[in-house]
Amino acid sequence: MKEDFLHYIWKYKKWNGLDLKTTNGEAINITRVGQYLEQAGPDFFNAQIVIGNQKWAGNVEIHLKSSDWYVHHHEKDAAYENVILHVVWEHDVDVFRKNNTEIPVLELKNYVDKAVLNNYQRLLTPKSWIFCEKQLREVDDFVFKNWQERLFFERLERKSKAIYELLEETNNDWEAVLFCMLSKNFGLNTNGEVFLKIAQSIPFSVIRKESFEVENLEALLFGKAALLDSEKEDTYFKDLKFRYFYLLHKYQLESKSEGQLQFFKHRPDNFPTIRLSQLAHLYHIHQNVFSKINSVSSVATIYELFQLSTSAYWENHYQFDKESPKKVKKLSKSFVDLLLINTIIPIQFAYAKSLGKESVDNLIEMLVLVAPEKNAVIDKFTSFGIKAANSFETQSLLQLKNEYCVSGRCLDCAIGMELLKKSS
Structure with a gap:
């Protein structure tokens, strides 16, 4: 199990019932789970929680085990002094602030539906190539198409970094x-x-x-x-x-x-x-x-x-x-296609962005008219039922594989999220 699964559980309130209690038996009422921060510091910012009869506003930190607090040396970091709830899968040690007050703990394993857990384990079970390879065709076409556009945009953003570096030089x-x-x-x-x-x-x-x-x-x-x-x-x-x-x-x-x-x-x-x-x-x-x-x-x-x-x-x-x-x-036409994909489209995007304009729709329209790329990654997607019709789709699939599948970022991926929802 990875912490990102616990982030998913907390962010979308995927737990059973309203009768949540801390490991010390105090009732927990969650008004606001907080803003998910994908950076240094606590995982969720500005949550609002009632513990017992006391209302708290502050941050939430999530770990697989309570002892990870000390493994990660949070006790030495002032950024964690405002943590109001420690959410863990397994509680194995009490955690204290610098003033020796104990941080309340919610042990999630007591509240997560088995169907949600089973679906997560099914998704993250190692496969021959990527985790969701046997479930890709189950994903709703509307979700898949929208995610492709987001992936294409992300790929253009990544390619733009090299362009802006050259611009400075x-x-x-x-x-x-x-x-x-x-x-x-x-x-x-x-x-x-x-x-x-x-x-x-x-x-x-x-x-x-x-x-x-x-x-x-x-x-x-x-x-x-x-x-x-x-x-x-x-x-x-x-x-x-x-x-x-x-x-x-x-x-x-x-x-x-x-x-x-x-x-x-x-x-x-x-x-x-x-x-x-x-x-x-x-x-x-x-x-x-x-x-x-x-x-x-x-x-x-x-x-x-x-x-x-x-x-x-x-x-x-x-x-x-x-x-x-x-x-x-x-x-050759195929060589010009490569120039279009790897140079012309990215530089048009970067230039438009430098002027404060958005030109993604027009760039997508151009790439839809370009034949799909041929490489081992695209061939693999085809073997699992995802056949790209043009270069817009192949560029999206390459971004999906390289930035999400390779590092197991299933819970940051619209496809992974959709597959988790199906049985939960």
Whole structure:
């Protein structure tokens, strides 16, 4: 059993009858259970309780055992001096305030209906993947849909934190932030962090100034990626290397590379060389990318914006000095979908929020039109009867799994709460 179950019992008054008594036999009448505080200090703030003939206003602390009061050293913390009732599952020791007055105790195990307890134990019994996997399909569709929207909002909030951190680093330059975010996503999971460091190492003012010559953008990106460190006979390689060192001198940039890129296990079209060239072409073709992206409200327009490929050299190369059959390497629709999910939607959300606006409905409408993501987590949900129809739903399911299921936060989850209500 976890304390969050006792929080649930107290918050929603899931006990039998009105004849509550302290462990010393005094009658308890609860007028107000208090405000649930999910932070340091007592669990419920400003409760109102009559114990015996005395009315009390103060805080309520909840533990599995009374002795946890001393295990957690609450006797040394002034924040717990105003606790008027100690609610526990099992009373094993008396607890006293600093002035030696005893804190009244309510032992919940004497009052909780067995059906509620059985349902909790059924939910929290270990399963093969997540606790509620066998009960997911029992959840009311209205509850599930509303919870999905909340989960999606939470996921956007989490993604926004990285955006606001970049905003501070770039002196509130949204174009620079977008460049960093797009760079990271062009690198995918394997090379994303290195791509991000590359973007952060080049002042965006330089990207702006050099965007009229795509070879200069490639030179900066390839050079910072340590792809120009060796010596090769290839004419294009030599030209990029010359440009790189010229630009380093021109803008007084450090020559330090930003990490080791991974080619292994990537499909050739996802090689970092190809992705860096495509990124360079994006900023060569489009000026003011942030302004364009932020004004977009349709998925079709995003697809048009990202209709781009590589330099001519990369049409018959995947690596320097190694020629391959000619192929125009455009961004695929599935790749643009990833950019939409992981960069464009979050940055639109963060920008709107910075202006004090809410744009969640429009963002949901866009993602509803994007195909569902494919990964192991989504496959597992599908196997338990929860099939996502679009990327809005897959993003919600990923938030559910990562932030609730993994840490067993069933009683903070609308699905868990709904399942507890079913038999209680």
